[in-house]
Amino acid sequence: xxxxxxxxxxxxxxxxxxxxxxxxxxxxxxxxxxxxxxxxxxxxxxxxxxxxxxxxxxxxxxxxxxxxxxxxxxxxxxxxxxxxxxxxxxxxxxxxxxxxxxxxxxxxxxxxxxxxxxxxxxxxxxxxxxxxxxxxxxxxxxxxxxxxxxxxxxxxxxxxxxxxxxxxxxxxxxxxxxxxxxxxxxxxxxxxxxxxxxxxxxxxxxxxxxxxxxxxxxxxxxxxxxxxxxxxxxxxxxxxxxxxxxxxxxxxxxxxxxxxxxxxxxxxxxxxxxxxxxxxxxxxxxxxxxxxxxxxxxxxxx
Ligand code: ADP
Ligand code: MG
Numbered sequence: 001x002x003x004x005x006x007x008x009x010x011x012x013x014x015x016x017x018x019x020x021x022x023x024x025x026x027x028x029x030x031x032x033x034x035x036x037x038x039x040x041x042x043x044x045x046x047x048x049x050x051x052x053x054x055x056x057x058x059x060x061x062x063x064x065x066x067x068x069x070x071x072x073x074x075x076x077x078x079x080x081x082x083x084x085x086x087x088x089x090x091x092x093x094x095x096x097x098x099x100x101x102x103x104x105x106x107x108x109x110x111x112x113x114x115x116x117x118x119x120x121x122x123x124x125x126x127x128x129x130x131x132x133x134x135x136x137x138x139x140x141x142x143x144x145x146x147x148x149x150x151x152x153x154x155x156x157x158x159x160x161x162x163x164x165x166x167x168x169x170x171x172x173x174x175x176x177x178x179x180x181x182x183x184x185x186x187x188x189x190x191x192x193x194x195x196x197x198x199x200x201x202x203x204x205x206x207x208x209x210x211x212x213x214x215x216x217x218x219x220x221x222x223x224x225x226x227x228x229x230x231x232x233x234x235x236x237x238x239x240x241x242x243x244x245x246x247x248x249x250x251x252x253x254x255x256x257x258x259x260x261x262x263x264x265x266x267x268x269x270x271x272x273x274x275x276x277x278x279x280x281x282x283x284x285x286x287x288x289x290x291x292x293x294x295x296x297x298x299x300x301x302x
Contacts (some may be wrong), residue, residue, distance in 0.1 A: 001060060001110065001291055004030050005019060005030070005031045005061070007033070008029055008033050008034070013268060013269040014064060014267050014268040014269065015107075017272070018283060019058040019274055034048055034073045034076040036050060037049065037050050037079075039076065041079075041089050046179045047083070048061065048079050056237050059086065060085065060087070063087060063088065063094060064265045065264070067147045073094075084264055086291070088283065088286070089243050093242035097241045099219075101174075101176065104117055106241065108242060112237055112252075115133045115140075115181055115251070116178070117134065117178045118130050122232060127162050130165065135179050137157055137158050137160075139161055140163065142176045143175045152212055171254060181253045183249045183254050186211045189201060189202070189251075189252065190204060190271065192271045193229075193248055194283055195282075197235075199281055200277045202222060202271055203223075203224040208224055219268050223270075223275045232261075247263035247271075248262050249262070253263055
């Protein structure tokens with residue numbers, strides 16, 4: 001097969017590992033920078049050009065779209081879909097998972113555990129009522145556009161929560177107000193899902209005094225054995241997004257696992273390091289299984 005990895009940087013650990021796994025398994029593999037693709041559309045003929053040359057003969061793509069290039073990146077994924085090229089994750093599912101609010105709405109519809117969360121806009125008169133709806137302070141305030149822990153704030157008192165919410169409304173920023181899950185203890189669990197299976201899981205612990213467990217914020221990771229309920233919830237969350245490859249983040253709460261978010265281009269370095277599992281190989285294996293069966297449109301719940 002000829003596989004293309006859509007990635008801005010061939011030197012990134014995840015990109016290198018996917019290329020390596022594809023080559024090891026006897027495939028051709030190229031890295032394509034999605035921002036350097038142009039899309040030409042005319043009746044019956046969707047085409048893609050890369051650095052001026054037409055791309056043809058690609059059997060499958062592995063999108064590794066960073067959050068800063070979601071719009072353009074998913075347009076390129078969609079163009080490949082129009083050309084009937086199989087994508088490990090569909091453009092729709094990537095877009096869906098990138099939006100924290102849209103994701104929570106879908107989880108809520110499917111009765112998947114989530115922290116109680118409220119969304120409102122700047123015309124809101126009673127900010128105190130918003131805070132009460134999620135159980136009062138301490139509460140978490142999250143910018144919708146945030147990633148890697150940036151834009152996630154813990155408001156410990158009513159006064160602080162109100163002034164942050166007022167400030168964000170003043171800026172017309174979009175944000176969520178969320179119940180703080182104290183018993184998670186500054187840790188979360190990342191379940192790496194490939195094709196309806198959890199192929200690796202790790203617990204990430206925030207550094208001392210930090211409630212955010214993001215590795216980018218100084219957190220550390222170690223392998224963990226997840227419970228049946230955690231596995232079930234992680235798989236349901238990935239399926240509700242329509243993602244075949246996903247990094248599902250959940251909090252361990254006193255009422256069971258609660259989903260925080262589902263990442264459509266989850267990093268491989270942390271999870272392969274912690275679990276010693278060849279996750280890149282699992283992704284390529286999944287593409288092979290799809291190729292053998294003939295590509296069919298995935299059934300999605302969302
Ligand atoms: P980002 O997209 O920036 O990673 P997250 O929603 O995943 O944003 O939040 C970052 C981290 O903050 C999480 O991994 C978790 O450790 C912590 N966190 C987020 N929301 C909550 C919450 N409601 N209760 C407790 N901890 C939380
Ligand atoms: Mg996160």
